[in-house]
Amino acid sequence: MVSSNYRGFVYLLHPTPELWTLVLPHRTQILYIADISFITAQLGLKPGVKMIESGTGSGSFSHSIARTIAPTGTLYSFEYHEERAKMAEREFKEHGYGDIIKMHHRDVCKEGFQLHDLVDAVFLDLPAPWDAIASAKQAFKQDRTGKICCFSPCIEQVARSVTALEQHGFVEITMYECLIKEHIVTPLQKFDFSAALQDARERKEKGLPPSDSFGVKRRLARDERTVTPQEIEEAANLMLVSKTIGETRGHTSYLTFATFLPFTTAS
Structure with missing residues (x-):
């Protein structure tokens, strides 16, 4: 379209989660496309998937999840900070994701997710993800395998998360670090x-x-x-x-993945 001063043109870009990630208001540190794409692939996200995300933060990852699992999937997003939860919910509705993302204001480390036998995948971006793993296990569909990912900036957090995952019967526990090299x-x-x-x-x-x-x-x-x-x-x-280039930029966090196995009884 012609610019307001008639001296040039303005190019209108179709809104995408990638563009939103670049311009969104930062209420917290966010996930960027390098991690988002890798997590999406490892968790096996696709249309129709039901998934838990905690915490919501600035909603960068939430938008990409919503687009991937649309139109029949559901994202249950949890944020302990009330104001951030309200702002994120408002943005989701304005961007057309109100029916896909179900926003919850709750401290899941203390109160749990309060969901049972419902989701296919779980993503935890929390200071103490190990405190939410037991509740996450209950939220998985109990008759099929599921995937969980913990996003942690410190290797000490990774170690505690791995211990909790092992204690709750998760298998195929693997940690990755995504580094960008130009x-x-x-x-x-x-x-x-x-x-x-x-x-x-x-x-x-x-x-x-x-x-x-x-x-x-x-x-x-x-x-x-x-x-x-x-x-x-x-x-x-x-x-x-x-x-x-001579120097490779470091990244902010480690990605720990694990697989939930359904409970089976001997016939």
């Missing part, structure tokens, strides 16, 4: 080593001193004006390579 594609000169070796042999046979490895400097020193593009191409071919 790759830059740059051109690199790939030298013709065979030509260099042939040049070295010929100079040795003639009793001449060794030249530079590829003969390019020798030709340039002799007469810059006689070096043609064809000569340079013959000496070196252009090749694209991927280079990483």
Whole structure:
């Protein structure tokens, strides 16, 4: 559309969870796309899934979950901070997710989720996720396997969460750390080593001193004006390579996944 001052154009972007993650008001630290996509895949989220999320925080992950499990899935989102819970619920309704996300104001570490035999997956972003694991176990559908993920910034929290998961019978416990590494594609000169070796042999046979490895400097020193593009191409071919920056950015948290097994009795 034309800008208000008629000097240019404004490009309207269709709203997506990815865009919302970049511009949302930060009430808490949030999850970004690198973690969100990985968690979504590991928890097996798809349309129709019923899932628990605690805590809601700024709602970054909530929007991505809602889009993934729509139109028939349900996200039960829990936030202990009353004002944050109200603000998140208002945003969910404004963005069209009011029917998919069921917002709850509750301290699940003390009061539990109060859900039973209902959900397929659980995501815990809490200071003490181990206090909510027992209640999460009750919330899983008891006749099928389910997936749980704990998002923790400290390895000590991971250790306590793993202990609690083991005590409550969860299996396939695995921890991941997502790190972002930027790759830059740059051109690199790939030298013709065979030509260099042939040049070295010929100079040795003639009793001449060794030249530079590829003969390019020798030709340039002799007469810059006689070096043609064809000569340079013959000496070196252009090749694209991927280079990483010197420092890899660290991340804020560890992701601990585990599998809930349904209770079975011997026949």
